[in-house]
Amino acid sequence: MARPSTTADAFHAIAEPRRRQILGLLATAELPVNDLVTALDIPQPQVSKHLRVLREVGLVAVRGAGQQRLYRLSPAKLKPVHDWVKGFERFWAESFDRLGEYLADLQAGQPGADTPPHKTEGESE
Missing domain, CATH: 1.20.5 (Single alpha-helices involved in coiled-coils or other helix-helix interfaces)
Incomplete structure (x- = not known):
């Protein structure tokens, strides 16, 4: 049986511990990716991949602020x-x-x- 995509629903997306950490951080404040990189102590490309999955599921929203992209929790999808x-x-x-x-x-x-x-x-x- 094929493994379901991590972007299929919130349950699959939050199965990954780093994504749960990201959601926890975003529950307290809207943050740029660099702040998430610092807090998680993992490379920026990995954080961006996790954010992409969370965005595709609808758990995270992003907005531009100058040259930064700010991420925030979208709790309704939880x-x-x-x-x-x-x-x-x-x-x-x-x-x-x-x-x-x-x-x-x-x-x-x-x-x-x-x-x-x-x-x-x-x-x-």
């Missing part, structure tokens, strides 16, 4: 990702609730609290 992740919100909330209950039981000396702690290296019995 909505499908947000909607998908939101589906897991209940799972995480329930997991954290269970963890909170477990910790409260431990502090109150409830069952399971008498389990001996793990021994550290070099500790005698």
Whole structure:
């Protein structure tokens, strides 16, 4: 089966860690490519390739300002990702609730609290 193009949708585009870093930087400010190069510490051609993919998907917009090209986040195209992740919100909330209950039981000396702690290296019995 052929691998889908990274420009097919937001999910494919953000699968690459450097692109997620770029989106994170652009979430805070509109930036020229040179600022992204400095922040990411990778060569300009690589940053430009990532920006091209993000532009093709619609996650990033660009505008000219004199001789500079300024990039900014286009968050509306992240909505499908947000909607998908939101589906897991209940799972995480329930997991954290269970963890909170477990910790409260431990502090109150409830069952399971008498389990001996793990021994550290070099500790005698």
